[in-house]
Amino acid sequence: MAVCSLACPPAPGDECLLARFAGGDRAALDELFRRHRGAAYRVAYRLLGNEADALDAVQDGFVKALTHLAGFQGRSSFKTWLLRVVSNAALDLGRQRARRESRGPDTPDRTDAAHDANPAHGLERADLRRLLVEALGALPEVQRRTFVLHAEAGLSYREVAEVLGISIGTVMSRLFYARQKLRAYLDGRVEL
Amino acid sequence: MNPPPESGPGPEELAAYLDGALDDAARARVAAWLDRHPDAAAEIEEQRGLLAYWRASAPPEPSAAKWEALRGRIQAALPRQTGQRTAVAWAGALAAAAAVVAAVLTLTPRGPERTEPEDEAIREAFAEPIAVAARGDVDILSVAGDDVPALVVGDPPLRDPLVLARANDITVENVEPDADGKLPGMTGMDGEGTPMIVASTGPPTKTP
Numbered sequence: 001m002a003v004c005s006l007a008c009p010p011a012p013g014d015e016c017l018l019a020r021f022a023g024g025d026r027a028a029l030d031e032l033f034r035r036h037r038g039a040a041y042r043v044a045y046r047l048l049g050n051e052a053d054a055l056d057a058v059q060d061g062f063v064k065a066l067t068h069l070a071g072f073q074g075r076s077s078f079k080t081w082l083l084r085v086v087s088n089a090a091l092d093l094g095r096q097r098a099r100r101e102s103r104g105p106d107t108p109d110r111t112d113a114a115h116d117a118n119p120a121h122g123l124e125r126a127d128l129r130r131l132l133v134e135a136l137g138a139l140p141e142v143q144r145r146t147f148v149l150h151a152e153a154g155l156s157y158r159e160v161a162e163v164l165g166i167s168i169g170t171v172m173s174r175l176f177y178a179r180q181k182l183r184a185y186l187d188g189r190v191e192l
Numbered sequence: 193m194n195p196p197p198e199s200g201p202g203p204e205e206l207a208a209y210l211d212g213a214l215d216d217a218a219r220a221r222v223a224a225w226l227d228r229h230p231d232a233a234a235e236i237e238e239q240r241g242l243l244a245y246w247r248a249s250a251p252p253e254p255s256a257a258k259w260e261a262l263r264g265r266i267q268a269a270l271p272r273q274t275g276q277r278t279a280v281a282w283a284g285a286l287a288a289a290a291a292v293v294a295a296v297l298t299l300t301p302r303g304p305e306r307t308e309p310e311d312e313a314i315r316e317a318f319a320e321p322i323a324v325a326a327r328g329d330v331d332i333l334s335v336a337g338d339d340v341p342a343l344v345v346g347d348p349p350l351r352d353p354l355v356l357a358r359a360n361d362i363t364v365e366n367v368e369p370d371a372d373g374k375l376p377g378m379t380g381m382d383g384e385g386t387p388m389i390v391a392s393t394g395p396p397t398k399t400p
Contacts, residue, residue: 026267033263038253045251055254055262063269128249151246157213169204176203179210179239186242 014078018069033062036079039153040086046148047090048097049133057093061086076162083153084163087145128190135185143178146171200225200232210239 012020014035020028037058044057065072065085072081136144142164149160150171160171201209201222208214209222226233254262369375 029267029270030263033266037259037262041254042251051251051254051258054251055258059262059265059269062266066270125249128245129251132246132249151243157208172204172207173202175211176207179207179242180235183235183238183242186245187238190245191241 018078021066022069029066032066032078036082039079040082042152043083043087043148044090046133046136046152047087047144048094049130049137053093053097054090057086057090060089060093064089077159080155080159080163083149083155087149087163091141091145131186131189132182135182138185139178139181143174143181146174147178147182150175200229206232206236210236210243 012031014032017028017032021032040058040061041054044061045051045054048054048057061082065078065082068085072078136148139147146160146164149155149163150157155163157168157171161168164171205214205218205222209219212219214222226236367375
């Protein structure tokens, strides 16, 4: 990893920010957080189904990603590395929650509906999210993760393959079968 | 002889078609195949509808206050700056070493303990199935019929019975007896069943 000892350009890349963070610059962490919090949150939310758990998973993910940078070693982009760790954290949290039998993915956070922009459509969107979370929960974990990383985080096939350590062909076939199962789950519940 | 059954695009290609990730030639080929297979085309269109619902159901962003609180928790949870952390760690370790050792000997159960990074590495190693082969990596040359349902990757060599010839494809022009003067038995030449010419040691069952 390059050491950025001089002043970085106005919009430093993630590598430069990581180097500054490793050198003790906490402001670099703030910028990394600002850049990647959205994608990390959306992935965690889709996997967990509610805001509180998603924020916990994002916290765990950022802390683990930044304390285990040796595992990153610049072999992929920081974004894909972070999303790998966040999705791991989200799935771990989901398993722990299932074991505790606490609030599950089919119980939407009531505060979510209050955040929807259009109150007239807020309930519909929340119901649709709930249905999709249920449908995702019925997928095998590997398909669920592949689908969310591609559909929510907008990762390319290659990036998803990097995150999950699988071939691009496997990404594509998992996407097809995940979509097929999701479609079958929603069939009869919504008009596709 | 009937033409071989048409082989359509696999799931990888259909996913890429839906995502607009195919080149022009491949996209046109898949589109033409879908035109001839309306059930598959309907599936693809319904998956397209699913993705539209997915995009329409994007989760709301947390409030600015929640983002700020999360940022603070992350900052607090991270270790101090790398250079300072090293010095602090050594000093703390020396100061607490005696008490820690005593506590460990008296309170901790015997037996091997794994550290968190090892736990995480183990979880990551087994989080995904070990990829031995992808669908396109496998060519199955033969498989017994009863074993076909056990295939987890690859396609059976024959999906349907292989039709070599039908009765109407065959015209028997001449049949001669063998050295013993016996004629072979023939079946299916009247359009019933599979046409076969079988050498028989018995009396002829059918004459041309």
